[in-house]
Amino acid sequence: MAPLDPRLVRRSRGVRRLLGTSVLLGVGTAATVVAVAHLVADVVARRFDADAIGLLPVAVLAGLGLRAAIAWAHTAVAARAAASVKAELRHELVDDLMDPRRLGPRPSSAGVVTLLGPGLDAFDGYVGRFLPQIVLSALVPPAIVVAIGLADPLSAVIVGVTLPLTVVFLVLVGLVTKDRIDRRWQALERVGRHFAEVLDGLVVLKVLGRRQEEGLRQIGDRHRRESGRALRLAFLSSFVLDLFSTLAVALVAVSVGLRVVEGHLDLAPALFVLLLAPEAFAPVKRLGSLFHDSTEGAEATAAVLALLEHDRHVGTLAAPDLTTSELVLDGVVVRHDGRSAPSLALSHHRVRPGEFVAVTGESGSGKSTMLSLLMAFERPSAGYVLVGDVDLAAIDPVAWRDQVAWVPQVPGLVGGTIEQNVRLGDADSSVGDVLAALRDAGAGDLALDRTIDESGDDVSAGERRRIAIARALLRIRRGRARLLLLDEPTAGLDAGREATVLSTLRTLPVTVVVVAHRPETIAAADRELRLARRLVTA
Ligand SMILES: Nc1ncnc2c1ncn2[C@@H]1O[C@H](COP(=O)(O)OP(=O)(O)O)[C@@H](O)[C@H]1O
Ligand SMILES: [Mg+2]
Incomplete structure (x- = not known):
């Protein structure tokens, strides 16, 4: 030293x-x-x-x-x-x-x-x-x-x-x-x-x-x-x-x-x-x-x-229009420091515009890592993520994420009302939009003006997810997001609400990639992308 x-x-x-x-x-x-x-x-x-x-x-x-x-x-x-x-x-x-x-x-x-x-x-x-x-x-x-x-x-x-x-x-x-x-x-x-x-x-x-x-x-x-x-x-x-x-x-x-x-x-x-x-x-x-x-x-x-001291995104290109561009994962490998096995390894995979894909695989097979890659939170150690024919690494990450709606495994909440939390998806939306988004997320029962505290300890795991789904749906309803990424969104939801969410996902006019392990979700999807530990069968 x-x-x-x-x-x-x-x-x-x-x-x-x-x-x-x-x-x-x-x-x-x-x-x-x-x-x-x-x-x-x-x-x-x-x-x-x-x-x-x-x-x-x-x-x-x-x-x-x-x-x-x-x-x-x-x-x-x-x-x-x-x-x-x-x-x-x-x-x-x-x-x-x-x-x-x-x-x-x-x-x-x-x-x-x-x-x-x-x-x-x-x-x-x-x-x-x-x-x-x-x-x-x-x-x-x-x-x-x-x-x-x-x-x-x-x-x-x-x-x-x-x-x-x-x-x-x-x-x-x-x-x-x-x-x-x-x-x-x-x-x-x-x-x-x-x-x-x-x-x-x-x-x-x-x-x-x-x-x-x-x-x-x-x-x-x-x-x-x-x-x-x-x-x-x-x-x-x-x-x-x-x-x-x-x-x-x-x-x-x-x-x-x-x-x-x-x-x-x-x-x-x-x-x-x-x-x-x-x-x-x-x-x-x-x-x-x-x-x-x-x-x-x-x-x-x-x-x-x-x-x-870490790498930074250097991408500056405008994001290609996702309503017409395919997402291509080509020989993508993600390695994390201190791990001998890659956290994710895919041979070749493409997601067409408007498709509804369920990503499955045992715990630790890299499902969340794949979403993180698509959010441009990390970069592949090898291979490419392409949007149309543009490398995601060359695209401006802020412009890219503006086109994406994301529901992480443990969604974050801010202190305030449920309405404020949903509106984070799009600040300019009307109360009607917020209500509709909540309804589509199977959360029509949640009062708009109910306050939640910063830690989110006063909402259940299921409520938390439904609020986050509503937030993502609001972005899509407002025409901002063209790609929806969800990480196990229906875990903790009862059968009725799960059905509501799944039918919403089926009718959305955008590309949906959902990490899922429940058979109902997989059945609702157009296609299943199954990750194996370290190797993929697509
Ligand atoms: N930032 C990280 N640093 C080190 N290892 C990681 C990191 N992120 C994920 N991993 C490892 O990569 C593997 C895949 O993780 P993850 O994508 O979360 O799996 P899944 O969501 O399929 O359960 C796991 O073994 C996990 O421990
Ligand atoms: Mg995960």
Whole structure:
């Protein structure tokens, strides 16, 4: 894990600005540290020789004040930068997730929630403290070594040799901790995921009870243990760093002291060197102590970048008219990361305009994947989806989806009335259209003004489906959609309502592709497309 991912610098203006400001303030810090050491050494040496010191103490105070002001400004700037980078990335992530051209794996919602919440909050430590300290550690120590060298070359050699050793030690600690950090991050993510699952299935868990509680406790324990290990390592490494730098400073002190006693070195440069030597180590030591604070932020950065870096739809062509164009699936294979077997494999298949096709196959044979492909939510790993003779990948996905009505396996609802939920299909439709759509979806019994809440917990699975079907039918009734895709739409519907839906589907003037496992649906269709696991018989 690099301390600073160059991709983050490229992507985030806030980070770039912070690094720039840090360089300026770092130069200021180095200059004031050297100046104050010089002034203090001067004052002491003059007092020693009983010379006048004049206004020098005031200059020392001013220098110390300036240094404190710079440190304060740096903290303030960095804290503000951390907040703005967090906001920037949160916006970007949300925009990206909503981007209709987004391709690639859909992240787990628990993963996204963990990342957008505690994950990015780790940027307070990472961007707010660690990154500015990296800049200070790169600028201040070399400047101080040079200043020491001007006063006493031998001391500069001692510091110049031991300082890089400390840095090497820091890097070693970083390498050792890498695994630990990965594990801790995974443990945190697992806690988040598990907790989300537990909340989702609270009712089921109340029945199944204890064993889940046990599971949650174990996962929590693991996170606690991993955090404990990381902390131990942090304490140990900062102890070793302290020891190291103390020894190096002692070495400088002994060599300078002996030479002052023997008269080879004046008091003023000796004091100057002695005051500066610890300052050369201070930024690196602080970097070491911040390192453990920063690791979660670095992990979160990696996770954010992994989420943001994916393929995009590049298609720009207008969608061909589906009332005359065939849909052709030609040698289509869909593979998903981390799976050896393809999720869908079709040899050659065509759907003619106006046809009503039932897609069947055992669970996991790729039925939902096929719909997702037709929605242009993903792209085939091999082969083509053609609309007429145009590759779907070359078509503008927004224009394409405008022609499609879609009823997913678990339809989404928004908080509001049933009317509002149906009207999502077409905002300009009249109440009459909405009512007719509901009737055709076997949902004539649902009151238009009944409110449902965002979670949709107050509607049954069957009601949810019928609302979604009505929404899709509204789009068709309004002449917008020419292709209807449905994923197991009649699951959970009683026989009467199922019959209503099926007879509606039969009379629709559009192409219908329905994923089905109920014999009634298959019987209603013109044709069955049976998916086998990995191979197709069409
Ligand atoms: N995004 C994905 N990442 C990994 N595997 C996936 C993904 N989507 C689907 N799969 C896998 O592809 C196979 C087919 O899935 P799916 O199309 O949902 O099947 P069906 O709808 O026929 O039950 C399954 O083994 C499933 O686990
Ligand atoms: Mg499915």
